[in-house]
Amino acid sequence: MPISRRRLRELVDKWALRLDEDCDTALATVISELVSNAVRHSSGAMLTVGVHANLDLRRLLLEVYDGSVVLPQARVVGLDSEAGRGMLLVDRLSLSHGAERTERGKRVWAELGIPEQPLTRRQLILHPRRAARAVARRLSAPRRPPIHPPTLAASRPC
Numbered sequence: 517m518p519i520s521r522r523r524l525r526e527l528v529d530k531w532a533l534r535l536d537e538d539c540d541t542a543l544a545t546v547i548s549e550l551v552s553n554a555v556r557h558s559s560g561a562m563l564t565v566g567v568h569a570n571l572d573l574r575r576l577l578l579e580v581y582d583g584s585v586v587l588p589q590a591r592v593v594g595l596d597s598e599a600g601r602g603m604l605l606v607d608r609l610s611l612s613h614g615a616e617r618t619e620r621g622k623r624v625w626a627e628l629g630i631p632e633q634p635l636t637r638r639q640l641i642l643h644p645r646r647a648a649r650a651v652a653r654r655l656s657a658p659r660r661p662p663i664h665p666p667t668l669a670a671s672r673p674c
Contacts, residue, residue: 520551542609549602550580558582583621
């Protein structure tokens with residue numbers, strides 16, 4: 517589902533979230549699986565995707581709502597099968613996941629971990645305690661020795 521991946525990437529960029537390569541891959545895979553399952557197994561014409569970020573807990577929640585009441589299930593598939601591994605991927609790539617029926621169908625969700633985010637000026641003003649904790653963590657972190665480039669004199673042969 518390239519559209520869902522692109523829109524999620526645009527939202528992550530708009531929110532200025534910094535993701536490492538593993539997190540970015542997991543995010544793209546999980547949203548693709550959740551949306552493709554909803555499209556494949558739902559009879560309704562509408563589906564809704566929700567994305568919620570909690571920077572304090574370093575979590576990103578992906579939700580997909582569709583019109584089907586049938587809950588997804590992990591299946592046992594053969595080695596040659598081309599389908600049926602979606603929920604297994606979601607299980608392996610997310611911190612937690614689940615599905616539940618709603619008034620209009622179902623909600624399938626997955627929660628993913630994200631790297632610690634740098635503080636912005638706005639966050640510093642709105643959340644001074646968080647800013648103080650971040651500064652304390654940085655000050656108490658072990659210092660790395662400086663990297664000294666080789667000098668020209670030391671690099672010349674005698």
